[in-house]
Structures are given as structure tokens and as C-alpha cells.
Amino acid sequence: MDVYSEDELFKVIRGAYEEGLKIQVLGNGKHGKKVGVNEYVYTRKMNWFEIKNGVVEALAGADVNAIRKEASEEGLLLPTLYDGTVGGLLATNFPSPLSTAYGKPIDFTNWVRVLTPYGGIKWKMLIGSKGIVGAISRAELKLYPKPSKILTYEREEVVDRDISKLMSLSPLVLLVDYQGGKFRVHASYTKEVMLKGYSVDEGVPLVEVNDERKEVIVEGDDFESFKKVVEVSQPLYAYWIWKSGIFVLVNADTEMLKEAHIEYYTKDQPKEVYVKLKRLLDARSIFV
Structure with missing residues (x-):
């Protein structure tokens, strides 16, 4: 309708x-x-x-x-x-x-x-x-x-000091993704910055989006924690956007997350606060 x-x-x-x-x-x-x-x-x-x-x-x-x-x-x-x-x-x-x-x-x-x-x-x-x-x-x-222009700096095999350096330069975007055993960083700025060992392209980096795949989310917002979650769950693909507060894992081993006592949820799973609000604002539970 x-x-x-x-x-x-x-x-x-x-x-x-x-x-x-x-x-x-x-x-x-x-x-x-x-x-x-x-x-x-x-x-x-x-x-x-x-x-x-x-x-x-x-x-x-x-x-x-x-x-x-x-x-x-x-x-x-x-x-x-x-x-x-x-x-x-x-x-x-x-x-x-x-x-x-x-x-x-x-x-x-x-x-x-x-x-x-x-x-x-x-x-x-x-x-x-x-x-x-x-x-x-x-x-x-x-x-x-x-912004009049956006330049994105990219590099594989990143380490903590790389991330810290990129953060200090106030990026428009700071995206770290993982695939095939490698972490890759994408950092976007509205002006040219001095960074060695990075490829440079114009525009904003994207993440892989596919509504058919199995995604789970773990809360966190630092590179060290992201690496740990990836190491534990061995996802097919994963990404973290700085200041998003979450890590997104694709086809991850959720049993290993449970064993490591790492909490996770799915993208369409509402947080508990909304479940409680539903009891008040949708008492007859008409909204699915």
C-alpha cells in the first residue's frame, strides 16, 4: 500500500x-x-x-x-x-x-x-x-x-602510528577496511596533506554494501579494538569508520565472538531502549 x-x-x-x-x-x-x-x-x-x-x-x-x-x-x-x-x-x-x-x-x-x-x-x-x-x-x-575538493589517501598494511597520524590531520573521512588478511586505510581531506607512501585519488571512499550478506556489528571506535575483533571473528570483509562507534563484520565467526565475550548485534536489531519505548508508544505492537 x-x-x-x-x-x-x-x-x-x-x-x-x-x-x-x-x-x-x-x-x-x-x-x-x-x-x-x-x-x-x-x-x-x-x-x-x-x-x-x-x-x-x-x-x-x-x-x-x-x-x-x-x-x-x-x-x-x-x-x-x-x-x-x-x-x-x-x-x-x-x-x-x-x-x-x-x-x-x-x-x-x-x-x-x-x-x-x-x-x-x-x-x-x-x-x-x-x-x-x-x-x-x-x-x-x-x-x-x-568542499571544493576532496582528496583521499589510501594505503595497505597500516599500523597504529599511521592511524594516529591521519587522525591528527582532522580528516573528513577515516575509513579502515579489512579483506584478504590485510587492513587498508582511506583518509579524505579537503586539501592536500603531506603523507608519504600513500596513493591519492579524488572523491570519498565507499564501503561494500550488499543487503544479501550476513553482517554483524560490534561497538567500538579505535584501531586496536578493531584489529582484535577481526582477529577473533575472521570475517570475509570488515570496516570501521572513525567516530561511528561501530565495527561492521561480514560473514564473521559469531561463535568465536561469543567465546571471546564480545557482544554483537545485527543491523536491523533495535537497541533495548527502543524495545522499552515500544511498550509505551506501541502497546498493541502494530509496528513490525
């Missing part, structure tokens, strides 16, 4: 509440449907947004790529590489390589409106709730001056 406005979205939510139905609210539906759902509700037709005075106000279905493109044409930057809708961006609150300088989506969001069976709530605390508490309907996000 497609909805076209906040009013229509609320009517669907309220109807599900009164009839005891289970719904899942999706943007474009790219990131997977859950089981046990009576109705899938798509916000992709709620695709309005407006850029004004250095911010963008948008409905949940607004396309993040379209916002980023229009902002760029005005010399502004929406600091995320998320491929989806504003609602999905804020529901997941997942970092991008740009999180090193700009933080997660919650950090560059001024306010968000979330619809529950009882009405709308403006509360940033609900960013990252994975859609289990309510449906994001509208938000205002900060835009930043667009």
Missing part, C-alpha cells in the same frame, strides 16, 4: 491499531520485508522536500540521492551516502564514511516527526528505532558548505 501524505499515513496506522493488524512501514522497499505482517505501507509517494536557509525539510519518502544532488547544485552537502529515503535514513541512523566529520544522521537532524497510533511526536530520540516504535513522517536536516 502506498500513502501520499502524513494524514493518510496516520489513518493507516490508526486503522491498524483499531483492527489489531501488523504493519511494516517502508520507503522504497529496498531493504527487506519482515515476516508476520498484514500490510506493507510504502512512503515513497511522500517524496516532497524543500531546501531553504541551509537546511532541508522533507517528508519520509523523499529520495536522499535527489536531496544530495539538489543541495550540491546549491553548493551544499547532505553528509550521507545512504541510498534510499529520508525515513529509511533516520530509522536506521546508520553511519557513512562522512560520519567521521559530520556524525551519524541523528547528529545532522534538527528535528523528526514520528507518527504513532496516538498522534505525532517530535523527538530526536526516536531516530534509529528501526521502525518498531512508530513511522517517521517528516524531518529537517542540516546542510553544510560543500
Whole structure:
């Protein structure tokens, strides 16, 4: 089912509440449907947004790529590489390589409106709730001056002192990934910096994204801890973005993580605080 406005979205939510139905609210539906759902509700037709005075106000279905493109044409930057809708961006609150300088989506969001069976709530605390508490309907996000250029320095076989040096130079992006037994660092700056032994390219580095693969997340934010987690779990691929607060592991040995007493969770697994909030804001558990 497609909805076209906040009013229509609320009517669907309220109807599900009164009839005891289970719904899942999706943007474009790219990131997977859950089981046990009576109705899938798509916000992709709620695709309005407006850029004004250095911010963008948008409905949940607004396309993040379209916002980023229009902002760029005005010399502004929406600091995320998320491929989806504003609602999905804020529901997941997942970092991008740009999180090193700009933080997660919650950090560059001024306010968000979330619809529950009882009405709308403006509360940033609900960013990252994975859609289990309510449906994001509208938000205002900060835009930043667009850098005139971005240079990315890359190197394999990195060690702690390399990371410390790159951190001291205030990077726009500091991404470390692991594959094939090697750690590789990608550090982006808005001007040329003096670094020996690095290849240099223009643009922002990307991470491998594939919704089909098995990913787990471990909390942490330093290179030494990242190396330890990789050594224990032996993932096929892994990455860490400085200041994201997490390590992402692909096809990791979760049994070894358990044996090492390293806690982990999946990308679509809500944190305990949202499970508790759900009992208050979604007492009949209509949101799946």
C-alpha cells in the first residue's frame, strides 16, 4: 500500500491499531520485508522536500540521492551516502564514511516527526528505532558548505602510528577496511596533506554494501579494538569508520565472538531502549 501524505499515513496506522493488524512501514522497499505482517505501507509517494536557509525539510519518502544532488547544485552537502529515503535514513541512523566529520544522521537532524497510533511526536530520540516504535513522517536536516575538493589517501598494511597520524590531520573521512588478511586505510581531506607512501585519488571512499550478506556489528571506535575483533571473528570483509562507534563484520565467526565475550548485534536489531519505548508508544505492537 502506498500513502501520499502524513494524514493518510496516520489513518493507516490508526486503522491498524483499531483492527489489531501488523504493519511494516517502508520507503522504497529496498531493504527487506519482515515476516508476520498484514500490510506493507510504502512512503515513497511522500517524496516532497524543500531546501531553504541551509537546511532541508522533507517528508519520509523523499529520495536522499535527489536531496544530495539538489543541495550540491546549491553548493551544499547532505553528509550521507545512504541510498534510499529520508525515513529509511533516520530509522536506521546508520553511519557513512562522512560520519567521521559530520556524525551519524541523528547528529545532522534538527528535528523528526514520528507518527504513532496516538498522534505525532517530535523527538530526536526516536531516530534509529528501526521502525518498531512508530513511522517517521517528516524531518529537517542540516546542510553544510560543500568542499571544493576532496582528496583521499589510501594505503595497505597500516599500523597504529599511521592511524594516529591521519587522525591528527582532522580528516573528513577515516575509513579502515579489512579483506584478504590485510587492513587498508582511506583518509579524505579537503586539501592536500603531506603523507608519504600513500596513493591519492579524488572523491570519498565507499564501503561494500550488499543487503544479501550476513553482517554483524560490534561497538567500538579505535584501531586496536578493531584489529582484535577481526582477529577473533575472521570475517570475509570488515570496516570501521572513525567516530561511528561501530565495527561492521561480514560473514564473521559469531561463535568465536561469543567465546571471546564480545557482544554483537545485527543491523536491523533495535537497541533495548527502543524495545522499552515500544511498550509505551506501541502497546498493541502494530509496528513490525
